[in-house]
Amino acid sequence: MGKLFSKFIFKNGVELKNPVCMAPMTTYSGGKDKFLSQEELSYYIERSKDVGMVITACAAVQSNGYGFVNPFSIEDDSNFEKYSQFAQAIKKNGxxxxxQLFHAGRMGLREVLDDKPLICPSAIPAARPEAETPDEMTVDEINLLIKNFGRAVDLAINAGFDGVELHGANTFMIQQFFSPHSNQRTDAWGGSLNNRIKFPLAVLAEAKKISKENNRSNFIIGYRISLEELEKPGLTLNDSLYLINQLIEQSVDYIHISLKKGYNQCSLIDTNNLEPIGRAVINAVNKRVPVIGVSNIFTKEDAIDALAFGYDLIAIGRAMIINPRWLNFLENNEPVKRRISVSEARDIGIPDGLINMIKQVQSWSGLLTD
Ligand SMILES: Cc1cc2nc3c(=O)[nH]c(=O)nc-3n(C[C@H](O)[C@H](O)[C@H](O)COP(=O)(O)O)c2cc1C
Structure with missing residues (x-):
């Protein structure tokens, strides 16, 4: 119980006032400048008051990497001042x-990409109806993308962020390199497991190099990973544990697992295995770096249980959308809301773009009553 409100210290000395993170969540409301709208900024300010760490929505590192409507991007330095204000706004209360940095790869959203082709390690469409076939990336394009992740890290450092999270989850580009479904290249960047982990490791190495060049040994570089894929062929837990080990060997600062069916969910592929999949990660990581757990943490009991389960840090998604001062509620033993009306959502500053998306996505729609 004490742990939920106690500080957490990373190995590089960075201290969090508590182990609770706001989970990365896209807000679908960016402006023409591909930056957050004013309402999104206010939304973040309110939600950063109590937690130890805020992981932002994913920002695209290239203009052919947008994955959502009203994209948020860090493809060049034109929004540098705004990024700087964003970092300060989150940090204001400690x-x-x-x-979070990403490229959507073959999951790019056609309506925001104009006529740019989708790109992917291999010319294989995503396993969903009517998915567009992407172009296979050239080696020059791969090297450019790694450099652009690095450029985004440099901007993040200079804008005053405390760290970046490399988005290697949720089927986007970094995962597409790791996946045997989307990466069937026959050159050094694909094929065997050892070749498929090269891109995630190269992005991490570039991020590390840039933080070193900036003399920022305390700059946090985390990695978010989806542990399995339902596609055939698809990623397995063993593949993911192998990558996690390599990321730790290359000094990643934390591992954040992306789960959808609860922080204690079991494998979706190996259904005979009754060990929660997050436990396998916690055991394999063995305290070498912190592990962030996520999914379905709403109540104080959930939060305490997730920490007792073995996660070092916990990320809160949907509960923080509709309970902006979630941790403060827990501290004061106030009831946490599970759903609110659309007018209440507007009153607590949820941007319209996010409200619209919540209504459309089945697994989120339960947050809103009308
Ligand atoms: C509206 C919304 C947007 C999201 N956007 C992102 C994102 O940009 N990056 C990411 O890694 N995960 C994203 N996620 C997933 C969340 O980070 C989190 O893993 C998921 O919601 C499960 O946690 P929860 O049960 O606490 O909501 C999003 C989730 C929601 C609900």
């Missing part, structure tokens, strides 16, 4: 600000 939360650490972590910028």
């Amino acid at each position: 939360a650490k600000a972590i910028l």
Whole structure:
């Protein structure tokens, strides 16, 4: 119980006032400048008041990497001042600000990509109806993308962020390199497991190099991973444990697992295995770096249980959308809401773009009553 409100210290000395993170969540409300709208900024300010660390929505590192409507991007330095204000706004009450970086790859959203082709390690469409076939990336394009992740890290450092999270989850580009479904390349960047982990490791190495060049040994570089894929062929837990080990060997600062069916869910592929999949990660990591757990943490009991389960840090998604001062509620033993009306959602500053998306996505729609 004490742990929920106690500080957490990373190995590089960075201190969080508590082990609770706001989970990275896209807000679908960016402006023409591909930056957050004013309402999104206010939304973040309110939600960063109590937690130890805020992980932002994923920002695209290239203009052919947008994955959502009203994209949020860090493809060049044109929004540098705004990024700087964003970092300061999150940090105002003591939360650490972590910028999530991504490229959508073959999951790019056609309506925001104009006529740019989708790109992917291999020319294989995503396993969903009517998915567009992407172009296979050239080696030059791969090297450019790694550099652009590095450029985004440099911007994040100079804008005042405390760290970045490399988005290697949820089927986007970094995962597409790791996946045997989307990466069937026959060159050094694909094929065997050892070749498929090269891109995630190269992005991490570039991020590390940039933080070193900036003399920022305390800059946090985390990695988010989806542990399995239902596609055939698809990633397995063993593949993921192998990558996690390599990331730790290359000094990643934390591992954040992306789960959808609860922080204690079991494997979706190996259904005979009754050990929660997060436990396998916690055991394999063995305290070498912190592990962030996520999914379905709503109540104080959930939060305490997730920490007792073995996660070092916990990330809160949907509960923080509709309970902006979630941790403060827990501290004061106030009831946490599970659903609110659309007018209440507007009153607590949820941007309209996010409200619209919540209504459309089946697994989120339960948050809103009308
Ligand atoms: C509206 C919304 C947007 C999301 N956007 C992102 C994102 O940008 N990056 C990411 O890694 N995960 C994203 N997620 C997943 C969350 O980070 C989290 O893993 C998921 O919601 C499960 O946690 P929860 O049960 O606490 O909501 C999003 C989730 C929601 C509900």
